[in-house]
Every structure is written in C-alpha cells, then in structure tokens.
C-alpha cells in the first residue's frame with residue numbers, strides 16, 4: 097500500500113512538473129545554447145537605431161528587426177563554425193530556436209512567439225539587407241539601422257568564452273552528482289560489508305588480524321574520546337563528535353567537496369563576456385558554489401528521515417545518518433555563503449551591486465542565506481541539548497523558508513530538480529510516518545509514576561499484529577492537548593499482548609507527563625500512539641559469547657535482548673551470556689522488576705552494580721504488570737514489599753556489586769574466552785564511550801579475536 101502511495105505521489109509530482117517546470121536542468125554547454133547567448137550578449141552591446149532604454153534587457157534583439165536578423169545570422173554562423181557535420185549544423189540551428197524563444201520570453205510573451213519560418217526568414221532578410229560593412233568585430237560608436245555580420249574571429253572568441261562559462265555550469269552540476277555518487281558508493285560498500293557480517297562470511301571477514309586492527313584503530317573508537325557524550329568547551333560551546341568511522345566518511349566527503357570547488361575552470365583569456373579575469377573568477381566560483389549547494393538538497397533530506405532504507409542496509413543507526421545530515425547541512429550553508437559572497441564581489445566589480453539588490457532572485461538568495469544561518473545557529477549543541485523542542489520547531493520552520501527562498505531564487509534559471517527530488521523524499525517519508533501511526537492506532541494506555549523520576553507505561557496491543565524486536569525504538573505521541581504534536585524516541589519492550597515503555601523524566605515533555613500523572617494520583621489513562629518500530633535489532637545471538645551492558649534508563653533494550661537470548665539458548669548450549677546492569681539505586685530497578693525476574697532460572701549471568709549507597713525501603717507496586725507470556729508471575733509472587741527483599745529475590749540469580757563496573761577489566765575477561773564475542777551497550781553517554789574505546793583498544797591487542805561492538809545508545 098505504501099509503495100502504491102509512493103508511486104502515486106511521484107507520478108503526480110512528475111505530471112505537475114512536466115506541465116509547469118522542466119524536471120531536469122538542461123545541459124548548458126551545447127552550441128545551440130552557447131551561440132544564442134553569446135550572439136545575444138554581443139549584439140546587445142552595439143548601438144542600434146532603436147530606443148529600448150526603458151524596456152527589458154533583450155528587447156533590442158528580440159524586437160528590432162535588423163538586430164534580430166543579425167542575431168539569427170550570428171547564431172547560424174557560429175554553429176556552422178563549431179559543429180562539424182552539415183546535418184548536425186541544421187538540427188543544432190533549429191534547436192537553438194528554443195533558447196531564442198526563452199530569452200525573448202523575458203521581454204514579453206509576444207516577443208517569444210517566434211516560429212521556425214520567422215527564424216529562417218531572419219537570416220534571409222538579414223543577408224538581403226546587410227549593412228554596408230563586411231563584418232563587425234568590436235563595439236563601435238556607429239549606430240546600426242541594418243543587419244550586420246559578426247567576424248569569424250569574433251565569433252570564435254565569443255563562442256569559446258560562452259563555452260567556458262556554460263561548461264562551468266555543467267561541470268558544477270556533474271560535481272554535485274559526484275558528491276551524491278560518493279555517498280551512494282560508501283553506502284553500497286558498507287551495505288555489502290554489513291551483509292557479509294551477518295552470513296557465513298562473517299567469521300572469515302572478522303578473522304583477519306589486519307582487518308581487526310584496522311577496525312580497532314579506525315572504525316570503532318571515538319574520535320577525541322567522546323561520541324555519545326557531548327564534548328564541552330564551556331557551557332555554551334558544546335556538541336557531538338562523530339565516531340572514527342563517521343569521521344572517515346565525512347573526511348572523504350569534505351576532501352571531495354574541497355577538490356570540486358577548485359578544479360576544472362576554463363577562463364576566457366580575452367575577457368569577452370566578463371570585463372576582467374577577476375570578474376570571471378568571482379562569477380564562475382559563484383556559479384560553482386551555488387550549484388554545489390543545491391546538489392546537497394536530496395542528501396540533506398535523505399539523511400534526516402526516520403524511515404530510511406539505508407539504515408537497514410548499512411546497519412548504521414539513525415544518529416549516524418543525523419551526523420551526516422548535520423555535516424552536509426553545514427557544507428551546504430557554507431557553499432551558499434560562498435555563493436553569496438562571490439556573487440556580491442562579481443556584482444561590485446561589475447558595478448551592478450545596487451541594481452542587482454532590487455531584483456527578486458537576488459533578494460530571495462539573500463533570504464535563503466539568512467534562513468540558512470539561522471538554521472546553523474539554532475542547531476548549536478547547547479540549544480539542542482537544553483531546548484530540543486525550540487531547536488526542532490525553528491529548524492523545521494527555517495528549513496521550509498530556506499527551501500522556498502531557494503526555489504524562488506532559481507525559479508527561472510534551472511536546478512530546481514535538486515529541490516524537487518528532496519521534496520519527493522520528504523513527502524514520501526511523511527506519508528510513511530502517518531501510515532505507521534495509523535497502523536498502530538490510538539489505544540488507551542495506563543501511565544504510572546514510579547518515584548521521583550520514572551514513568552511506567554503499559555500499552556495494550558488489542559490483538560494488533562504489531563511487533564518490536566529487542567533494542568528497537570518508537571516515537572511516542574501522547575494525546576494530551578498540550579503535548580500531542582511532540583514525538584519522542586523511547587525503547588519499547590514488546591511483551592506479546594502489551595507494550596511497555598519506561599521513561600526517566602527529564603525537563604521537557606517527560607517532566608510534564610510525570611507531573612500530570614502525579615497530579616492524578618500516580619495513575620492516568622491516556623490515548624497513546626507509537627510511530628515505529630525503528631532501528632534494527634543487534635544480531636548478538638550469532639556470537640559465542642555475549643556481553644550486554646545496560647545502564648540507567650538505557651536498560652529496556654539490553655534487558656529484552658537478554659530475555660530473548662534466554663528463550664533461544666538453554667544452559668546446555670555453549671553460549672556465555674553476561675548482562676551487566678548499572679543503576680544508581682536498587683529502587684530504580686523496581687521499574688523493570690517483572691522483566692528482570694524473567695531471567696530467573698535461565699543461562700544468563702546477571703551482574704548488578706549499584707553505584708549509590710542504598711536508601712530507605714520502598715513500597716512495591718502491584719504485581720499485575722507481570723506478563724503471562726513469560727511465565728514469571730510465580731517467581732514474582734513470592735517477593736515481599738521492600739527493596740531489601742527485592743534484592744534478596746534478585747540475588748538468587750544475580751550478583752550484586754557496589755560502585756561502577758570496571759569496564760576494561762570485564763572486557764579483558766571476555767576477550768580471554770574462547771570463541772567469538774558480541775558486545776552490546778545502552779548505558780549513559782560517558783559509559784558507552786568508555787565501553788566503545790576499551791573494546792577498540794582490546795581489538796588492537798587481540799586482533800585474532802572475532803569481536804563485534806553494537807551500540808544501542810543514540811543521541812542526536
């Protein structure tokens with residue numbers, strides 16, 4: 097159904113565009129175009145016995161017959177000079193009529209209405225009434241009342257000047273495509289590696305010491321010790337850094353981008369179109385940067401969408417694509433700024449800066465750069481971290497205004513195909529999102545507060561065929577008048593007939609929700625919808641040893657993995673599965689009590705680290721949350737109503753420790769075991785960064801070992 101919807105959208109957009117806008121930016125460096133533009137520019141600079149001072153720029157050559165006839169002859173002569181075969185010369189000349197019509201359409205509709213007969217008649221008439229001079233080479237003071245011929249030498253120079261100019265437009269477009277192809281290549285390569293990882297080739301691929309050393313040094317570690325955790329220079333200068341792997345991809349892109357900014361220019365030594373080399377450089381660079389900025393449109397949207405097929409193919413998380421989205425966005429705005437600066441320099445050198453400022457395309461260009469700068473400022477780490485909703489809504493608003501301004505900026509000149517493709521991706525993805533929400537529906541969920549921070553949500557499935565793998569997440573919508581439009585990501589625990597979400601209240605929506613439930617006495621019924629599931633579940637079951645880290649509110653994903661693994665593998669099977677849970681207080685784990693007891697009498701080794709001295713006993717909640725699916729009601733029913741008793745019950749199958757786990761030591765033990773090893777982590781940011789870096793270090797020391805690191809913690 098979704099595919100049909102997608103095809104219908106594409107179809108209607110294509111139909112609309114076919115009518116209104118050419119879908120593809122035409123190649124500029126073709127003789128039918130170069131000849132028309134160069135002859136028009138040249139003839140427009142001559143003095144004609146026609147007053148066109150207060151009319152449009154091309155009024156002279158479109159409306160004054162001697163000038164028009166000279167134009168037609170000039171176009172034909174240039175085409176005959178530059179195009180080799182006779183048949184091609186004729187067809188090129190006939191194709192050039194379209195460009196003549198386009199230029200004249202800027203004057204008025206009537207002027208653009210030129211037939212092929214009139215075009216040929218221009219040549220015939222021009223030849224008949226040719227001025228009494230052999231040919232004209234350069235600007236003269238003479239006023240012309242008769243058609244004129246342009247000299248061969250001038251024709252060559254004019255043609256080549258325009259060829260260099262329009263070639264730069266085509267090259268810039270090709271370089272824009274090259275950037276897209278770069279990402280297509282990287283994604284294909286990583287998809288292949290990802291595919292190899294999860295089939296029989298896996299061991300083969302991961303057994304090479306060199307590959308493992310490379311992974312340990314360049315793929316897995318953080319770049320400057322931080323990735324999930326914000327780097328902080330001071331309170332305001334803070335942000336997220338890519339991993340080494342993301343940095344490598346970005347480096348390739350940045351280098352390619354830098355190269356394509358500066359290569360393959362063909363300047364005109366005679367300064368025919370532009371008065372000096374400086375003006376040429378400014379204009380060519382402005383065109384290059386402008387087109388490159390536009391080429392980022394599809395990528396920037398593609399990497400920001402939640403429903404992204406590439407996530408499944410590459411195994412990359414959403415946060416990796418968001419990292420790409422951010423860097424591509426930064427480069428796009430940089431390109432746009434360079435475009436604006438170089439175009440301003442061009443206009444100043446040309447002394448057209450003030451008049452250009454009055455043109456609508458210019459004003460929309462300035463507006464686009466302004467909106468782009470606001471997007472960059474509003475995306476600073478500090479705002480994202482502390483005012484996420486403000487960032488998000490200004491981001492969407494400014495991005496819409498940016499798109500609109502860019503569209504208006506190029507409305508009559510081309511390159512709209514980049515914007516259209518981005519819009520197609522965006523609209524299709526929004527439809528997918530809506531379809532996911534509708535598919536899930538709006539069941540009434542039970543929301544309960546647990547202590548000062550925790551919210552426990554039970555959502556009935558009502559017999560719906562909706563399934564979520566361990567570690568997958570959803571975007572939750574709470575049907576309350578004050579928050580219904582917000583969607584926040586949460587990891588879900590799918591218990592068959594119901595879904596559980598456990599939230600640690602922060603300062604925004606989650607805090608408001610906590611207060612609302614508390615105000616209602618700790619229990620609240622509310623309509624909730626889930627958009628998802630998103631993300632792919634880590635294939636940890638394929639490994640001989642599995643080490644799972646869970647910390648704080650990051651427990652749901654790892655815990656569900658452990659439960660699924662315990663169901664899949666009995667104690668007789670030669671798999672060692674270790675679950676390490678870290679929480680500030682034992683009472684925190686009460687939120688997960690039913691799921692924790694599902695690990696009783698299983699092969700999973702559970703280690704619980706309590707990092708704060710334990711507080712006073714807490715009343716336990718009702719036991720009705722226990723799911724029959726997992727057959728653990730009995731084990732829970734025996735446990736009494738205090739935290740210490742909870743600990744006692746847990747200690748029948750879990751080992752308790754005080755203080756933080758020593759990640760490196762635990763990892764070293766696991767690396768020393770026989771067989772392959774999967775490490776999965778969803779813990780607080782600094783914690784996951786520590787696990788990631790220790791794993792990478794140990795991979796360098798033990799390159800013979802087959803190891804895979806899965807990170808379920810995400811931040812964007």
Ligand SMILES: Cc1cc2nc3c(=O)[nH]c(=O)nc-3n(C[C@H](O)[C@H](O)[C@H](O)COP(=O)(O)OP(=O)(O)OC[C@H]3O[C@@H](n4cnc5c(N)ncnc54)[C@H](O)[C@@H]3O)c2cc1C
Nearest residue numbers: 480481484584585586587599600602603604605606649810
């Ligand atoms: C994949 C994923 C799964 C998660 N699963 C859980 C879970 O199971 N339980 C749990 O308690 N928390 C989970 N979180 C964290 C949870 O999404 C945030 O704590 C929540 O969105 C905060 O909402 P708030 O308005 O109260 O945030 P604020 O107090 O305004 O912000 C707190 C932090 O959350 C970030 N944040 C806020 N809104 C969003 C958003 N829409 N998208 C991404 N980040 C946001 C902010 O940048 C900030 O760093 C998960 C996050 C991700 C990315």
Ligand SMILES: NC(=O)c1ccc[n+]([C@@H]2O[C@H](COP(=O)([O-])OP(=O)(O)OC[C@H]3O[C@@H](n4cnc5c(N)ncnc54)[C@H](OP(=O)(O)O)[C@@H]3O)[C@@H](O)[C@H]2O)c1
Nearest residue numbers: 587647648649650678679680707756780782783808809810
């Ligand atoms: N899929 C996802 O992306 C996802 C899913 C769920 C939750 N989350 C996010 O995950 C985060 C979990 O944080 P939280 O506030 O719930 O956790 P927390 O309560 O701050 O910490 C949980 C435990 O981890 C320990 N810890 C913290 N940093 C450590 C480190 N560097 N090394 C060793 N142990 C460390 C803590 O010890 P101390 O007491 O000593 O600090 C504590 O015992 C939240 O930001 C939540 O939004 C993400």
